Amino acid sequence: LSMAGRGRGRGRGQMTFNVEAVGIGKGDALPPPTLQPSPLFPALERRAVPLPGGEEGEYMLALKQELRRAMRGLPYFVKPGAPRRDIERYSDKYQLSSPTDNAIDWNPDWRRLPRELKIRVRRLKKGRTTPLVPKQRVALDKEETIKKLESLEKKEEEVTSEEEEEKEEEEEGKEEEEEEYDEEEHEEETDYVLSYFDNGESFGPDSDDNGDEAVY
Amino acid sequence: MTQAELRLCSLLLQEHFGEIVEKVGNSLLRTGPRPLRLLVGDTGLLPDQVKKALCVLIQHSLVRYEVQPRGSVEYEARSERILRILRYPRYIYTAKTLYGDPGELLVEELLLHGHLPMSCAVARVADRLTETMEGKGKRRHSCDEEEEGESKAKRQKKEGGSSETPPDDGIYWQVNLERFHQHFRAQALVSAVASRMDQTSSEVVRTMLRMSEVTTASGASHTQPLSSNEIFRSLPAGYNIGKQVLDQYLALLADDPLEFVGKSGDSGGGTYTVSILCEELGVLNQKHSQPLELSFTSAPTDLHKALVSLATATLESIVEESFGSRCARIFRLLLRKKHLEQKQVEDFAMIPAKEAKDMLYRMLSENLVSLQEIPKTPDHAPSRTFYLYTVNVMAAARMLLHRCYKSVANLMERRQHEMRENKRLLEKSQRVEAILASMQATGAEAAQLHEVEEMITGPERQQLENLKRNVNKIDASENQVDETIFVLESFIESTMKRP
Numbered sequence: 001l002s003m004a005g006r007g008r009g010r011g012r013g014q015m016t017f018n019v020e021a022v023g024i025g026k027g028d029a030l031p032p033p034t035l036q037p038s039p040l041f042p043a044l045e046r047r048a049v050p051l052p053g054g055e056e057g058e059y060m061l062a063l064k065q066e067l068r069r070a071m072r073g074l075p076y077f078v079k080p081g082a083p084r085r086d087i088e089r090y091s092d093k094y095q096l097s098s099p100t101d102n103a104i105d106w107n108p109d110w111r112r113l114p115r116e117l118k119i120r121v122r123r124l125k126k127g128r129t130t131p132l133v134p135k136q137r138v139a140l141d142k143e144e145t146i147k148k149l150e151s152l153e154k155k156e157e158e159v160t161s162e163e164e165e166e167k168e169e170e171e172e173g174k175e176e177e178e179e180e181y182d183e184e185e186h187e188e189e190t191d192y193v194l195s196y197f198d199n200g201e202s203f204g205p206d207s208d209d210n211g212d213e214a215v216y
Numbered sequence: 217m218t219q220a221e222l223r224l225c226s227l228l229l230q231e232h233f234g235e236i237v238e239k240v241g242n243s244l245l246r247t248g249p250r251p252l253r254l255l256v257g258d259t260g261l262l263p264d265q266v267k268k269a270l271c272v273l274i275q276h277s278l279v280r281y282e283v284q285p286r287g288s289v290e291y292e293a294r295s296e297r298i299l300r301i302l303r304y305p306r307y308i309y310t311a312k313t314l315y316g317d318p319g320e321l322l323v324e325e326l327l328l329h330g331h332l333p334m335s336c337a338v339a340r341v342a343d344r345l346t347e348t349m350e351g352k353g354k355r356r357h358s359c360d361e362e363e364e365g366e367s368k369a370k371r372q373k374k375e376g377g378s379s380e381t382p383p384d385d386g387i388y389w390q391v392n393l394e395r396f397h398q399h400f401r402a403q404a405l406v407s408a409v410a411s412r413m414d415q416t417s418s419e420v421v422r423t424m425l426r427m428s429e430v431t432t433a434s435g436a437s438h439t440q441p442l443s444s445n446e447i448f449r450s451l452p453a454g455y456n457i458g459k460q461v462l463d464q465y466l467a468l469l470a471d472d473p474l475e476f477v478g479k480s481g482d483s484g485g486g487t488y489t490v491s492i493l494c495e496e497l498g499v500l501n502q503k504h505s506q507p508l509e510l511s512f513t514s515a516p517t518d519l520h521k522a523l524v525s526l527a528t529a530t531l532e533s534i535v536e537e538s539f540g541s542r543c544a545r546i547f548r549l550l551l552r553k554k555h556l557e558q559k560q561v562e563d564f565a566m567i568p569a570k571e572a573k574d575m576l577y578r579m580l581s582e583n584l585v586s587l588q589e590i591p592k593t594p595d596h597a598p599s600r601t602f603y604l605y606t607v608n609v610m611a612a613a614r615m616l617l618h619r620c621y622k623s624v625a626n627l628m629e630r631r632q633h634e635m636r637e638n639k640r641l642l643e644k645s646q647r648v649e650a651i652l653a654s655m656q657a658t659g660a661e662a663a664q665l666h667e668v669e670e671m672i673t674g675p676e677r678q679q680l681e682n683l684k685r686n687v688n689k690i691d692a693s694e695n696q697v698d699e700t701i702f703v704l705e706s707f708i709e710s711t712m713k714r715p
Contacts, residue, residue, distance in 0.1 A: 049537060051692050056309065061692050063305040070328060071232045076272045078236040078265070108271050111386070114281055114289040116252055117267045 075106040217245060217295055220621040225298040227628045232301060233272055236261060240269040244279060244293035251288045276330035277390065300393055302624065302698045307396050314399075318345065323391055331390040335382045400702060404526075413468070416457065420465050423450050527613045527707035530700060534616060535584060542567055543575045547584070547607065555588060555604040576605060584612050610711060617704040624697050631690040638683050645680055648672055 051057065071077060110118060222245055230238035243258045244250065252270070256263050270291060273279035278298050281291045304327050312320035321341040326332060332340075402425045410418035424442055427450050448462050457465075470479040528551055536544035546565050550556060556564065562572045579585040590602035635642070648671050655665060672680075 046537070046540070051689070051696060057692055057695070059312075060305040060309050060695050061688060063308050064691050064695060067304055067308075067324075067328075068231065074328060076233055076237075076275065076330075078234045078268050078272060080234075080236060080265075108275060109386075109388075112388075113271060113274055114283070116289060117271050119264050119267055 218618055218621070220618050220625065221295060221299070222246065224302075224621045224625040224628075225293075225295055227625055228298055228301045229278075231628065231632075233269075236265050237269040237272055240266055241273060241278065241293055241298065244291060245295055245298075249282070249290045249292035251284075251290055255291065297393075299621075299701075302694065303393075303702070305695060306400075306698070307391060307393070310396060310399060321345065326389060326391045331388040333382060333384050333387060334389055335384050337389060397702070397706070401706065404703075409469075416455070417465055417469060419452065419455060420447065420462065420469065423447055423452065426450070526703060527609055530703050531584070531607075531609070531612055531616065535579070538582075539575065539578060542571070543579065546572065546575055547579065550585060550605055550607045551609075555606045557602060557604055561605060580605075583615055586611070610708070613704050613707055617701065617708065620697050620701045620704065624694055624701075627690050627694050627697070631687055631694075634683060634686055634690075638679065641676060641679060642683075644676075645672060 225245055226238055226242050229241045239259045239261060240255060243255055247258065252266065256266050259266060270279060274281060277294070279291050279293050281289050283289050307327065308320055308324050311323040318341055321344050322337060325337050325340050406418045406422045406425070409421045424447060427442055427446065444463055444466055448459050532544055532548055535547045546561060546567065549561065549565050558573070561576065562569045565572060576585060580587065584607070585605055586608055588604045588606050590604060592600040592602065648668060651668055652665060655668065
C-alpha cells in the first residue's frame with residue numbers, strides 16, 4: 001500500500017497530458033496554489049459601464065417602483081393573519097381586523113378555479129349570532145384556551161369542508177347549493193361607525209406601510 | 217430548474233405577493249406538480265392560506281391546474297412565467313410608446329390583476345384617465361384589444377342571480393406576452409440596422425415590419441413579400457423620400473451581407489421580404505455606446521445563424537467589459553476560427569505569448585472558452601495530441617444566463633436589505649410627510665411647516681437621499697439585466713427548437 005504513493009511529487013506538478021501543448025513551457029512559473037475559497041466580493045478590475053440613463057430608463061424605473069408599491073396594496077398580496085396582541089385591549093372589539101385567513105377579499109370567477117379552493121366561511125345572520133358569542137366570551141379567557149378553541153374551530157371547519165368535498169364528488173351533475181360567501185362576517189354589530197374610531201395607535205410600530213390612508 | 221432560477225422566482229413572488237404565496241410557489245417549484253393536501257403538508261401553512269395563495273397564483277397564470285382522471289386536482293407552477301414579472305415595466309412602457317396612455321394603463325391593469333373582463337378593464341382605465349386628466353376618459357378603446365388581448369370565452373354554467381351580469385361575463389382578457397416579445401425582437405432588428413446603416417434605412421425596415429405584423433406567424437423565418445410600391449405608400453408621414461430613393465435603400469439593404477432584407481421578385485416595383493429571424497440580430501450591446509461589430513459568415517435566413525449572431529454579440533460584449541479589449545479580440549478570433557491551438561492564437565491575435573496564455577486561462581477558468589482534445593494517435597498520448605481552444609456558444613450562453621438570474625436575485629436581496637436597514641428612518645419620513653400634507657391642507661403657515669420639516673435632521677436627510685439613490689440604481693440595474701436575459705433566453709429557446 002505504501003508503494004502506491006511512490007513516484008508522485010517528483011518533478012514539479014506532473015500532469016497526465018503534455019503541458020507544453022497547452023502552453024506551459026518548461027521553467028515557467030505557475031501561479032501559486034489556491035488554498036481557500038475565492039473571496040466573497042472579489043476586487044473589480046475595471047469599473048462597470050454606467051447604466052444607460054435617459055427618459056426610457058427613468059420611466060421604466062418609476063414604473064417598476066410604482067408597480068411594486070401598487071401590488072402590495074392589492075388583495076392578491078396575501079398577508080399573514082394579524083399577530084396576536086400581548087394584552088387584550090378594549091379597542092380590539094371595535095377594530096376591524098384585516099380579513100384573516102378565513103376570507104378571500106376579492107371575487108375570483110369560481111368557474112375557472114377548482115372547487116376545492118373555495119374557503120368555507122361561516123354565515124353571519126341574525127339568527128345565528130350564537131356561534132359568535134362564544135368567540136367573544138372566549139376573548140376574555142386566557143390565551144391558551146383561546147388557542148385551543150380556535151384550533152378546534154379550524155378543525156371543525158376543515159372537517160366540514162372535507163365532508164362537503166366528498167358530498168360534491170358523489171353528487172356529480174346535480175345542482176349544488178353554493179355556499180354563500182359572506183364578506184361581512186367581520187362587521188361587528190355596534191352603534192358606532194367603525195371608520196371613525198381611531199385608537200391613536202396608527203403611529204406605532206405595528207402599523208402598516210400606508211398610515212395616512214383611512215381604514216374602512 | 218436551476219437553483220438560481222428558483223431563488224429568483226422566490227424573490228419575485230415574495231416581493232409582489234407576500235410570503236405566503238412565496239412559500240406555496242416555492243413548494244411547487246421545488247417538488248413539482250402536486251395536489252392540495254400535499255402542498256399544505258409541505259408548506260406548514262394553514263389550508264385556507266394555501267387555498268388563498270393558489271387562487272392568487274392561478275389568477276395571475278403563474279400556476280396551472282389539472283384535474284386528474286381520479287378526480288383529484290394537481291397544481292403546477294410555471295417558472296418561466298414567474299420570471300416574466302421582472303419584465304412588467306418593459307411591457308407597460310412599450311404599450312405606452314405604441315398606444316399612448318390608455319394602452320399603458322390597460323396593460324398595467326391587466327398585469328396587476330392577471331386577467332379581467334373587458335368591461336371591468338375599460339372601466340378602471342377610464343377612471344384612472346379621468347383622475348389625471350379631465351374630460352379625456354373615453355369608454356371605448358378599440359385599438360388595444362386586437363394586439364394585446366387573448367380572449368377566453370367560457371360557457372356560462374349558471375346565472376349567479378346577482379343583480380347585474382355584465383354583457384361580457386365569462387370572457388376574460390390577459391396580456392399576450394409572446395406578442396410583446398416578438399415586438400422586442402423587431403425593435404432589436406431595427407436598432408441593429410440603424411447603427412449599422414442609418415436612420416432612414418432603419419425606418420424602412422421598421423415600416424416593413426409594421427406592415428407585416430399581423431400577417432407573419434410568430435415563429436416564421438420571413439415576412440410575406442412586400443412590394444416596394446406598398447412600402448412607399450406605408451412610410452410614415454414625416455419621411456419625404458422619393459420613390460427612387462426608397463428603391464435605392466431597399467437595394468442597399470438587400471445587398472448587405474447581413475441580409476436583413478431579401479429581394480424576392482420584381483413585381484410592383486420589386487418585392488422584398490424581411491428576414492425576421494434576423495430580427496434576432498440586435499444591437500444588444502447595452503454596455504457600449506459605440507455600435508457593435510457583428511460578424512456573419514452566412515445568410516441569416518437560417519434562423520440558427522441569426523440567433524448565434526445575437527448571442528455572440530452579447531458574449532463578446534461581456535468578455536470585453538470583464539477582461540478587456542485584448543481578451544475580447546482573442547474571444548472573437550476563436551468565434552470566427554472555431555478551433556485554434558495555443559500558438560495559433562498568439563499569432564493571429566498578434567498578442568505576445570505570455571499575455572495570450574494568461575488571457576486564455578482566465579477565460580478558461582470562467583468557462584467562456586474550452587479545450588478540445590484531438591488525439592493524433594490511437595493511444596491518446598498527451599505528447600501526440602492537439603489541444604485546441606474553442607468557444608461553445610450554447611454552453612457559454614447558458615452559463616451567462618444562469619449568472620444573470622443570480623445577479624438579479626442578488627440585486628433584489630441587496631435592495632431589500634437596504635430598505636430594511638433604513639426602515640425606522642423611512643417610517644419617520646413617511647409620518648412627517650403625512651403631517652406636512654395634512655397641515656398644508658388645513659392651511660398652516662410657512663413657519664409651522666418649516667418646524668415640522670426640521671423634524672428630519674440634516675444627516676438624516678442625507679441618509680435618505682443616499683438610500684433613494686442606491687435603491688434607484690439597483691432597480692435600474694435589474695431592468696438592465698432583464699434585457700440581457702431576454703436576448704439569451706430567445707437564443708437558447710430557438711436553438712432548442714431546431715430539429
